[in-house]
Amino acid sequence: xxxxxxxxxxxxxxxxxxxxxxxxxxxxxxxxxxxxxxxxxxxxxxxxxxxxxxxxxxxxxxxxxxxxxxxxxxxxxxxxxxxxxxxxxxxxxxxxxxxxxxxxxxxxxxxxxxxxxxxxxxxxxxxxxxxxxxxxxxxxxxxxxxxxxxxxxxxxxxxxxxxxxxxxxx
Amino acid sequence: xxxxxxxxxxxxxxxxxxxxxxxxxxxxxxxxxxxxxxxxxxxxxxxxxxxxxxxxxxxxxxxxxxxxxxxxxxxxxxxxxxxxxxxxxxxxxxxxxxxxxxxxxxxxxxxxxxxxxxxxxxxxxxxxxxxxxxxxxxxxxxxxxxxxxxxxxxxxxxxxxxxxxxxxxxxxxxxxxxxxxxxxxxxxxxxxxxxxxxxxxxxxxxxxxxxxxxxxxxxxxxxxxxxxxxxxxxxxxxxxxxxxxxxxxxxxxxxxxxxxxxxxxxxxxxxxxxxx
Numbered sequence: 001x002x003x004x005x006x007x008x009x010x011x012x013x014x015x016x017x018x019x020x021x022x023x024x025x026x027x028x029x030x031x032x033x034x035x036x037x038x039x040x041x042x043x044x045x046x047x048x049x050x051x052x053x054x055x056x057x058x059x060x061x062x063x064x065x066x067x068x069x070x071x072x073x074x075x076x077x078x079x080x081x082x083x084x085x086x087x088x089x090x091x092x093x094x095x096x097x098x099x100x101x102x103x104x105x106x107x108x109x110x111x112x113x114x115x116x117x118x119x120x121x122x123x124x125x126x127x128x129x130x131x132x133x134x135x136x137x138x139x140x141x142x143x144x145x146x147x148x149x150x151x152x153x154x155x156x157x158x159x160x161x162x163x164x165x166x167x168x169x170x
Numbered sequence: 171x172x173x174x175x176x177x178x179x180x181x182x183x184x185x186x187x188x189x190x191x192x193x194x195x196x197x198x199x200x201x202x203x204x205x206x207x208x209x210x211x212x213x214x215x216x217x218x219x220x221x222x223x224x225x226x227x228x229x230x231x232x233x234x235x236x237x238x239x240x241x242x243x244x245x246x247x248x249x250x251x252x253x254x255x256x257x258x259x260x261x262x263x264x265x266x267x268x269x270x271x272x273x274x275x276x277x278x279x280x281x282x283x284x285x286x287x288x289x290x291x292x293x294x295x296x297x298x299x300x301x302x303x304x305x306x307x308x309x310x311x312x313x314x315x316x317x318x319x320x321x322x323x324x325x326x327x328x329x330x331x332x333x334x335x336x337x338x339x340x341x342x343x344x345x346x347x348x349x350x351x352x353x354x355x356x357x358x359x360x361x362x363x364x365x366x367x368x369x370x371x372x373x374x375x376x377x378x379x380x381x382x383x384x385x386x387x388x389x390x391x392x393x394x395x396x397x398x399x400x401x402x403x404x405x406x407x408x409x410x411x412x413x414x415x416x417x418x419x420x421x422x423x424x425x426x427x428x429x430x431x432x433x434x435x436x437x438x439x440x441x442x443x444x445x446x
Contacts (some may be wrong), residue, residue, distance in 0.1 A: 032291055053238070081262065097397050116404065
């Protein structure tokens with residue numbers, strides 16, 4: 001079992017500072033720089049600069065560490081986002097996402113999104129949004145199947161990050 | 171303990187004199203133009219999602235101690251203890267020399283771009299640090315801990331001598347960077363003024379409601395990534411523990427935009443990309 005020391009983390013759990021053997025690493029989503037190896041000095045600096053919470057606790061494997069992170073994050077008070085009806089601007093952002101997925105050949109994701117949005121009143125009542133959703137759906141059905149290796153650099157980075165979180169040897 | 175704003179005001183004339191001399195001695199006029207660019211810089215605090223979520227919960231920007239109390243579920247003692255355990259002695263000593271030092275919120279003078287991205291890639295731009303009136307406000311030529319307490323021993327005299335009023339950030343920038351100004355194209359002056367490793371630090375204490383934000387700067391890549399996560403979540407996918415806060419951050423920023431009128435400005439924030 002891999003022993004990992006969680007040195008510090010953001011209380012909401014999206015950024016971790018961990019040590020495995022002699023290696024200290026920052027583990028975070030790609031948009032914040034992804035995973036990188038840090039010197040001890042850089043690690044100390046990161047704790048100060050990012051206002052990380054020190055933990056200094058060793059776990060048997062990433063699963064146990066992840067469970068701890070989840071429990072910690074759950075304790076942080078958060079505004080209740082509210083679960084009101086979908087707003088048009090959010091629906092339009094999601095249409096953009098679906099169009100991007102379509103262009104990347106992620107047909108299933110694009111199609112699921114379009115189907116869901118076509119069930120939303122706010123989309124049905126907006127001619128432009130409705131037309132876009134229908135166009136995505138239609139394009140998904142017309143498109144030939146594509147190889148799965150079409151994800152963007154961003155997706156690949158995210159998958160790699162997830163892989164490292166789950167399997168530090170990856 | 172000293173009052174930071176008063177100390178800064180006391181240094182104002184000397185700072186102005188020194189800066190004016192440097193501007194007057196530059197026949198190219200570049201130092202004067204740099205002075206204007208830096209003088210129009212804005213107070214920016216770079217943050218990660220966890221801070222956005224804490225600020226969103228309280229509807230205001232929080233200093234680090236209040237953040238830790240928040241993370242401790244409101245337990246003052248536990249939060250402050252955790253803060254003190256997490257921070258270097260030099261920071262505590264620097265804050266200990268000033269009135270309101272235990273409520274300092276740190277930022278940088280930023281004239282554009284990602285700024286001090288080492289603190290986080292989300293840039294919260296304060297519309298006007300003088301509104302509401304702060305309990306303390308000053309600008310320093312560098313990161314205070316790095317400059318005044320690098321090995322935890324505090325150089326109180328230097329910190330006192332270098333604090334300057336916010337209005338004189340252009341002068342402080344000239345005094346610090348006048349010799350570099352000619353080596354860098356004007357378009358890169360915002361980067362010269364504020365980058366990952368070097369910046370003018372601005373220290374402020376006092377209430378700062380979210381409605382006093384002038385804008386949020388974020389990279390389109392971040393925004394698109396978070397939109398994808400939210401779409402996946404609405405589609406019924408279960409997000410991982412580290413993805414959920416990113417969607418919550420997106421929703422917080424959306425709320426700030428729609429309810430508080432804080433615009434979101436999309437800008438390439440990847441310093442490496444900008445360097446290329």
